[in-house]
Amino acid sequence: MKKLSLAARYRPQTFAEVAGQDMVKTVLSRAAAEDKVAAAYLLSGTRGVGKTTIARIFAKALNCEHAPTAEPCNQCAQCRKITQGSHVDVAEIDGASNNSVEDARALRETIGYAPMEGRYKVFIIDEAHMLSRSAFNALLKTLEEPPARVVFIFATTEAHKFPITIVSRCQHFVFRHLSEEALAAHLTSVLQREGLEFEESAVRILARRAAGSVRDSMSLLDQVLALGGDRLTAAVTRQVLGLAGQELFQELFDAVLARDCAALTSLCRGLLHRGVDVGFFVRELSQHLRDLFLLRQGGTGIISSLNLPADEAALWQGLAPRFSPGHLHAAWQMTLDAQRGIVQNPDPATALELLLLNMALLPQLLPLENLVPGTQPAPQQAPAQAAAQPAHTAQPTQPASFRAAPPAQQAQQATQAHTPQTAPTTAPRPSAPTRNEQPPRPAQPVAATPPAATPHPRSAPPSAAPETPPQGEGSGDDEAPPPAPASTASRDWDAFCAFCADTLEQGGEAPSPRMLRQLSARWDGARLILTPHGETLLHQVERQRSLLEKALAAYGAGVTEIELVQPRPMRTEAELIEECSRKPELQDCLAIFDGRVDHCRMR
Numbered sequence: 202m203k204k205l206s207l208a209a210r211y212r213p214q215t216f217a218e219v220a221g222q223d224m225v226k227t228v229l230s231r232a233a234a235e236d237k238v239a240a241a242y243l244l245s246g247t248r249g250v251g252k253t254t255i256a257r258i259f260a261k262a263l264n265c266e267h268a269p270t271a272e273p274c275n276q277c278a279q280c281r282k283i284t285q286g287s288h289v290d291v292a293e294i295d296g297a298s299n300n301s302v303e304d305a306r307a308l309r310e311t312i313g314y315a316p317m318e319g320r321y322k323v324f325i326i327d328e329a330h331m332l333s334r335s336a337f338n339a340l341l342k343t344l345e346e347p348p349a350r351v352v353f354i355f356a357t358t359e360a361h362k363f364p365i366t367i368v369s370r371c372q373h374f375v376f377r378h379l380s381e382e383a384l385a386a387h388l389t390s391v392l393q394r395e396g397l398e399f400e401e402s403a404v405r406i407l408a409r410r411a412a413g414s415v416r417d418s419m420s421l422l423d424q425v426l427a428l429g430g431d432r433l434t435a436a437v438t439r440q441v442l443g444l445a446g447q448e449l450f451q452e453l454f455d456a457v458l459a460r461d462c463a464a465l466t467s468l469c470r471g472l473l474h475r476g477v478d479v480g481f482f483v484r485e486l487s488q489h490l491r492d493l494f495l496l497r498q499g500g501t502g503i504i505s506s507l508n509l510p511a512d513e514a515a516l517w518q519g520l521a522p523r524f525s526p527g528h529l530h531a532a533w534q535m536t537l538d539a540q541r542g543i544v545q546n547p548d549p550a551t552a553l554e555l556l557l558l559n560m561a562l563l564p565q566l567l568p569l570e571n572l573v574p575g576t577q578p579a580p581q582q583a584p585a586q587a588a589a590q591p592a593h594t595a596q597p598t599q600p601a602s603f604r605a606a607p608p609a610q611q612a613q614q615a616t617q618a619h620t621p622q623t624a625p626t627t628a629p630r631p632s633a634p635t636r637n638e639q640p641p642r643p644a645q646p647v648a649a650t651p652p653a654a655t656p657h658p659r660s661a662p663p664s665a666a667p668e669t670p671p672q673g674e675g676s677g678d679d680e681a682p683p684p685a686p687a688s689t690a691s692r693d694w695d696a697f698c699a700f701c702a703d704t705l706e707q708g709g710e711a712p713s714p715r716m717l718r719q720l721s722a723r724w725d726g727a728r729l730i731l732t733p734h735g736e737t738l739l740h741q742v743e744r745q746r747s748l749l750e751k752a753l754a755a756y757g758a759g760v761t762e763i764e765l766v767q768p769r770p771m772r773t774e775a776e777l778i779e780e781c782s783r784k785p786e787l788q789d790c791l792a793i794f795d796g797r798v799d800h801c802r803m804r
Contacts, residue, residue: 208419211391214284215272216258219251220387220415221379228374229255233262234271238321239372241344241353243329245360246376249416252356253293256325257283260291263352264319279319290319296357297331305332305339312343312351322351329355330362337364344370378413381405382508388418392433397426399433402510406438409488410481443476447516450489457532457561458523465561469554479553480544483536489517490533496521497529525564532560692758694722700756711752712745727759732766739768777801 213219216226225244232238242259244252261273261283273280282288294308308324316322326332344353344367355371357363379387385408392399407425411418425433425441439446449468456464472482495503496517504514521529539556546552698718701711720742721732733739742749742765753760781787781798791797 206419207391207423208416211394211419213251213254214258214261214275216255216262217272219255219258221383222251222255222376225255225374225376229259230262230271233259234269236269238263238352240347240351241355241371243355243357243360243363243368243371243373244376245357245373247378247414248358249411249414249418250376250379251415252376253325253327256354256356259354260321260323260325260352263321263323264288264290268320282318288319290316290321291323291325293325293327296326296328300332300336302333302335302339305336309339309343312348316350320350323354324352325354325356327356328358330357330359334364337367341366341370379415380413381408384408384411384413384415384418387415388422391419391422397433398431400435402435402512403433403438405510406435406442406444409485410442410444443478445472445477445482445485447513450486451516451520453486453557454493454520457557460561460564462558462561465557466554469550469557472553473550479549480540483540483543483553483556487533487536487540490529490536492517493521493524494526494529494533497524497526528563531563535560535563692724694720697753697756697758701752704752704755710748712749716741716745724758724760728762728764729753729758729760730764730766733768735768739765774801 216230219226229242242256244256246252258273261275261280262268262270264279264283265273266277266279267274275281275284279288283291286293312322312324314322340353347353353371355363355367360368360373360375385404388404388407389399392404403425407418407421410421421442425438428437428441436446438444449472453465453468456468472479492507492509495507501518504518507514509517535556539552543549543552543556694717698714701717702714704711705714716738719734719738721734723730723732731742733742746763750760750763753763778798778801781801782791787798
């Protein structure tokens with residue numbers, strides 16, 4: 202005797218037995234109970250979510266001897282005939298093999314006859330998207346003005362292939378994927394009715410592998426039970442379906458923490474030899490990274506919302522504190538982005554190996570806040586070597602033709618941009634002296650005093666004392682010059698941003714230049730007034746206040762207090778238009794041209 206599959210043996214026969222799809226069940230059950238039935242229904246969704254099953258149950262509810270009723274009784278002759286597929290008034294048509302215009306015309310000819318045994322004639326067209334354009338057009342008039350007691354039910358997995366003229370004549374219901382919890386509950390009820398012992402983790406694996414499809418979950422359960430045995434275990438389930446075990450994921454995360462590239466390469470090779478499903482392995486990896494990130498951020502209080510078995514919860518709870526939150530978040534994002542590419546790659550094993558190696562080397566990447574716009578990060582070097590190497594001998598990180606101006610040069614250019622230009626003179630400008638020689642003395646005294654040279658930010662901050670005069674022209678070598686007050690050049694915000702970028706390039710500590718350039722700065726004596734352009738930027742400056750004060754002191758700005766101005770709240774366009782319309786300087790212009798303000802934008 203042929204053995205029925207679990208999917209056929211436990212096919213739901215009432216709306217209440219269908220797993221998930223609560224909204225669709227409620228609407229169709231009420232329509233059958235109140236006898237308010239539409240002429241056509243379109244049921245769309247992925248495979249194995251209950252489209253054909255609900256169509257049959259709806260047909261039984263319409264033709265049940267106890268109708269109108271919300272649920273079929275499954276005991277009367279009408280219900281039994283529909284269940285067996287022998288009812289004369291309920292026809293199931295395969296749209297893939299009956300898709301021509303002749304089939305549609307033959308169907309239209311039989312529609313005109315009244316029901317012979319039941320209350321309604323029901324036509325269930327499965328895979329209806331396979332109908333040809335001509336067949337759809339042949340049904341248009343029938344769907345628009347159908348005969349009494351005729352119901353069409355179209356079931357499809359590709360609703361986008363339906364002509365809009367057909368969709369507009371149907372009540373369209375979209376079937377959703379079932380959640381992992383709903384699939385696990387359904388599999389648990391089937392195993393209990395079969396009288397089999399099982400592990401909760403094994404049921405979870407089947408529900409996760411089915412990806413929202415009830416029929417896929419039942420087929421996988423049939424496949425695992427075919428191996429025999431009186432108990433369904435997680436180890437047997439993973440072995441039959443070719444899935445990676447928890448011990449392999451623990452080995453993987455240990456290698457990622459240790460940045461052991463050789464171990465990761467060996468692990469990928471082992472996955473390939475064992476025939477593990479690479480696509481599902483990446484899906485499980487993404488789920489585990491999500492659980493680790495949430496456990497790292499939420500602690501033990503979030504375990505209940507993750508719905509993890511006790512053994513998995515204990516494993517991830519011990520592993521999560523070993524990672525940094527940023528590492529887990531970036532690895533999770535990388536895995537999600539790489540899923541489709543790995544599955545569709547001609548060599549998925551190599552693509553997976555690259556993902557795992559990138560995941561392990563994530564902590565070695567340079568933080569984005571340390572990057573200066575227009576430059577490349579300098580190669581890392583030992584602290585002792587960096588301290589011994591002079592600042593002026595630093596090698597460029599890329600060719601000069603592709604490299605932006607150094608921060609010191611940017612500061613000098615910014616200072617010169619704010620200095621008023623003088624009229625050119627006919628006398629040639631003397632060349633700047635080199636670092637190791639004294640400036641030449643003029644042959645005879647001149648009337649005008651030459652301008653003071655702008656100090657280089659890399660060699661010394663602007664607040665540094667001036668160079669000591671040569672021997673015999675001033676005080677002795679042991680006398681320290683008095684501290685100079687903060688100059689106008691030291692109050693240049695662009696030059697300070699360049700100074701911070703230069704400090705970071707040399708390995709020192711300074712605020713992020715990218716953050717500083719988004720601030721509006723104003724000097725007021727011993728105060729520096731900063732105005733951020735948003736709440737997020739305000740919080741960033743508050744967190745780096747101490748670092749900002751140290752950088753200002755090293756720069757020589759002479760600031761003793763930093764004042765942060767609360768950013769102005771964003772206003773709507775209507776509020777801006779109203780404010781601009783009331784400005785006195787615009788009244789004359791608006792009156793002369795009989796105009797009005799109709800567009801404003803916050804800058």
